[in-house]
Amino acid sequence: GLKVNTAIYIPEALDGPVGEWEALCLPAGLGSRPQNLPYHWSPDLWPPSSPDCNPLDYFFWGMVENKTSKHAHNTLDSLRAAIVEEFANMKKDVVAKACGRFRHRLEMVVAADGGYIEK
Template sequence: MQDGPPHRTRDVFDLLQQKYNGRVIAYGYPNHAGAGLEWPPYSPDLNPCDYFLWGYVKDKVYATQIDNIEQLKAAIYSAINSIDSNTLARVISNFYKRVECCHAADDGHFEKHV
C-alpha cells in the first residue's frame, strides 16, 4: 500500500508488479501496470494502518522503556502479534463504513467520523 508521490517510482511499481502480480492498491499504479486498484493519495481516513495500526503499536511499544534497537524490534513484533481476531474484525468493519462514507460524499472529503 502506498499513499503518495515519494514512493511512486517506476522501480517501485515494477517491484510491486513482480512480487504481487497486479494485486496492488496504490496511487498511480493502475496507470503504470494496467492492473491493481487506484488508492486516493493522503487518505488516512481510509487507511487502516493510519487510523488504527500505527497508534495501537505505538501505545503498546512505548508503554515500557525501550533501551536499544533489539528491544524496539521485539516490542513491535509483540504489539502486532497481540492484535486479536475480534479487533481485526472491528477494524475491517470500520474500514467498510469509512469507504461507504467516502462513496456517499461522491469520493470526496467527508467529515463523518466512524
C-alpha cells in the same frame, strides 16, 4: 516518508507474485500495467495519501504505539521486538472489527469528496 504513486506502486506490486499471477491468469492485453489502463482513467483517480483509507494508519499503528510506549525502550531492537510482539498477539476479533470499518470509512471519504473526515 515516501509518497507512493503509480511510479512506485506498479513496479513493486506487479513485478512480484501479483505480476506472475497476472501473467498466468489474465488474457493478453488485460493486465494492469499503465499502458493497459483504460483510456478514461486519469491520474486523479489514484487514491489520496489519506490515513482514513488505510486500517494500518487509522487504527493499528495507534493501538500498537499506545501499548509499546508504556515503558521506555533503550534500544531500537527493544522497540522493534515490542512492536512485533504486539502485532503477533493481536486478537483476531480486534483485526476483524477494524477491517470491518474499512468500507464505511471509504464511503465517508467519498462523501467528503476526498477531504478530511471526522472520526
